[in-house]
Amino acid sequence: MRIIVPLSVAVLLFSFQACKTGKAEEPSPPNIIFIMSDDHAYQAISAYSDHLIETPQIDRIASEGMLFTNACVTNSICAPSRATILTGKHCHLHGKIDNRFPFDTTQMTFPQLFREAGYQTAMFGKLHFGNNPKGIDEFKILPGQGAYHNPDFITNEGNIRIEGYTTDIITDLTLDWMKNRRDPEKPFLLFYLHKAPHREWLPAERHFREYIHKTFPEPPTLFDDYRGRGAAAREAEMNILEHQNWAGDSKLDPGVMDELGIEPASDWDKQAAVNNLGRMTEPQRAAWDEVYGSMNEEFRERYPSMDEGDLMRWRYQRYMQDYLGCIAAVDEGVGALLDYLDEAGLTENTLVVYTSDQGFYLGEHGWFDKRFIYDESFKTPLLVRWPGVTEPGSVSDEMVQNLDFAQTLLDAAGIEAPGDMQGKSLVPLLRGDADTWDRDAVYYHYYEYPAVHMVKRHYGIVTREYKLAHFYYDIDEWELYDRMKDPMELKNVYNDPAYSILVDSLKTELAALREKYGDSEELDRHFIELYQDK
Numbered sequence: 001m002r003i004i005v006p007l008s009v010a011v012l013l014f015s016f017q018a019c020k021t022g023k024a025e026e027p028s029p030p031n032i033i034f035i036m037s038d039d040h041a042y043q044a045i046s047a048y049s050d051h052l053i054e055t056p057q058i059d060r061i062a063s064e065g066m067l068f069t070n071a072c073v074t075n076s077i078c079a080p081s082r083a084t085i086l087t088g089k090h091c092h093l094h095g096k097i098d099n100r101f102p103f104d105t106t107q108m109t110f111p112q113l114f115r116e117a118g119y120q121t122a123m124f125g126k127l128h129f130g131n132n133p134k135g136i137d138e139f140k141i142l143p144g145q146g147a148y149h150n151p152d153f154i155t156n157e158g159n160i161r162i163e164g165y166t167t168d169i170i171t172d173l174t175l176d177w178m179k180n181r182r183d184p185e186k187p188f189l190l191f192y193l194h195k196a197p198h199r200e201w202l203p204a205e206r207h208f209r210e211y212i213h214k215t216f217p218e219p220p221t222l223f224d225d226y227r228g229r230g231a232a233a234r235e236a237e238m239n240i241l242e243h244q245n246w247a248g249d250s251k252l253d254p255g256v257m258d259e260l261g262i263e264p265a266s267d268w269d270k271q272a273a274v275n276n277l278g279r280m281t282e283p284q285r286a287a288w289d290e291v292y293g294s295m296n297e298e299f300r301e302r303y304p305s306m307d308e309g310d311l312m313r314w315r316y317q318r319y320m321q322d323y324l325g326c327i328a329a330v331d332e333g334v335g336a337l338l339d340y341l342d343e344a345g346l347t348e349n350t351l352v353v354y355t356s357d358q359g360f361y362l363g364e365h366g367w368f369d370k371r372f373i374y375d376e377s378f379k380t381p382l383l384v385r386w387p388g389v390t391e392p393g394s395v396s397d398e399m400v401q402n403l404d405f406a407q408t409l410l411d412a413a414g415i416e417a418p419g420d421m422q423g424k425s426l427v428p429l430l431r432g433d434a435d436t437w438d439r440d441a442v443y444y445h446y447y448e449y450p451a452v453h454m455v456k457r458h459y460g461i462v463t464r465e466y467k468l469a470h471f472y473y474d475i476d477e478w479e480l481y482d483r484m485k486d487p488m489e490l491k492n493v494y495n496d497p498a499y500s501i502l503v504d505s506l507k508t509e510l511a512a513l514r515e516k517y518g519d520s521e522e523l524d525r526h527f528i529e530l531y532q533d534k
């Protein structure tokens with residue numbers, strides 16, 4: 001049975017004990033700030049690698065805390081990841097197996113437990129989870145994917161529209177709550193959730209003016225031909241050259257596309273641009289047109305002499321300029337929040353997490369988007385600062401998952417986690433005690449197929465050394481990667497006789513993990529049937 005001692009009572013008990021014994025008062029429970037961006041690849045955080053962008057503010061969380069180099073998700077897609085974070089359960093249990101399926105609203109989410117325990121709770125930005133959050137005193141969340149300009153928000157008191165740039169607005173709402181509306185007597189749990197850098201990557205004016213002139217290094221696999229892997233990699237529709245929208249993503253003017261005879265990449269290609277630009281105010285639009293108009297002019301001149309390789313390179317640069325430009329505003333926002341914690345004297349007793357709902361391809365394998373069990377989408381950034389507990393500048397390479405976040409935060413706050421949560425508290429790791437950490441494999445399951453980007457359904461097991469995945473539904477293919485010998489995951493060695501004993505033992509381990517977490521072939525079939533009913 002779960003016993004929850006409300007914080008007010010706990011604090012009273014502590015004070016009472018302190019009076020009786022004459023001992024110093026116990027420290028008050030930590031405040032928690034959970035910062036999450038949407039689709040922020042670890043490759044685009046300089047604490048991991050500075051080859052693309054400097055993110056000095058986000059990096060502060062790691063230099064003053066811990067950087068996790070092997071954090072991963074259970075299912076690399078938005079709403080499922082968020083539901084896993086909130087419930088501490090794998091997707092087949094909370095029901096949000098993909099962006100379309102409904103969340104089982106009877107599930108307990110960890111903010112509810114914080115509120116029951118006496119914390120005040122607030123949430124600003126992108127939740128994208130299909131339901132309003134439970135256990136949150138005050139929220140202003142974007143409907144669905146939300147907009148980059150002049151966004152609408154769902155709030156506890158009805159819907160509102162705020163003029164400006166989404167990332168900056170989410171930061172302002174967060175700071176406003178911190179400064180003016182929270183009760184300083186109570187500990188808080190705050191969610192600061194960015195829409196950026198989600199597709200279609202529209203940076204703020206101050207950043208697009210700068211980033212559109214930058215050139216970024218190309219990944220070695222930009223021209224991957226997917227040989228050596230299975231049908232799933234070959235048939236996915238996430239190639240920058242073939243599948244990005246010319247108008248929506250690369251920001252070509254639909255008129256220029258027509259003039260040059262460029263076919264739309266999808267039926268929403270031009271409409272995406274019309275929708276995004278259509279939300280702008282006149283001054284926002286004028287600034288945009290000035291800069292992106294010149295880019296279109298230059299492209300018009302160059303296009304007749306460009307071959308496929310040139311076009312891929314050009315599109316990769318366009319993608320990075322906008323994607324990384326979006327991150328620049330996120331980094332500034334994080335800096336403003338950390339500065340406020342310093343000013344207000346809150347840094348010492350506040351645990352800060354920075355993460356993303358999953359990883360993302362930044363041209364590796366020629367791709368954008370996510371979904372696959374392969375590293376760039378499977379791994380996610382995780383940086384945690386907890387002054388007085390976590391050694392500044394420490395690094396953990398343990399295999400941790402978004403499945404662990406709920407139990408970690410509950411543990412940090414001294415609130416008991418429900419017994420049916422499936423993760424593990426990271427608090428021992430944060431305290432510098434890795435000896436008690438005994439996980440050597442994690443479980444992954446992706447479902448959203450057939451759907452946009454056409455990544456086939458698959459589940460698998462990942463250990464430090466190997467990754468074994470089973471792709472199913474309209475195929476039945478296994479893939480095995482030797483992570484030490486082949487870190488870029490270019491060669492499926494499943495059928496290599498040298499690995500046959502290993503395949504058997506990994507399959508046994510995978511079956512045991514499926515059983516441990518309550519997943520099964522029966523459930524796989526159940527979710528396929530439910531999907532077909534839709």
Ligand code: SGN
Pocket residue numbers: 038039077078079099128198199200248272369452453
């Ligand atoms: C939109 C995007 C896709 C993206 C999904 C899911 N297309 O459909 O590229 O994979 O969202 O993203 S867009 O042209 O509308 O941007 S998720 O982050 O919500 O899972």
Ligand code: CA
Pocket residue numbers: 038039077078357358
């Ligand atoms: Ca996402």
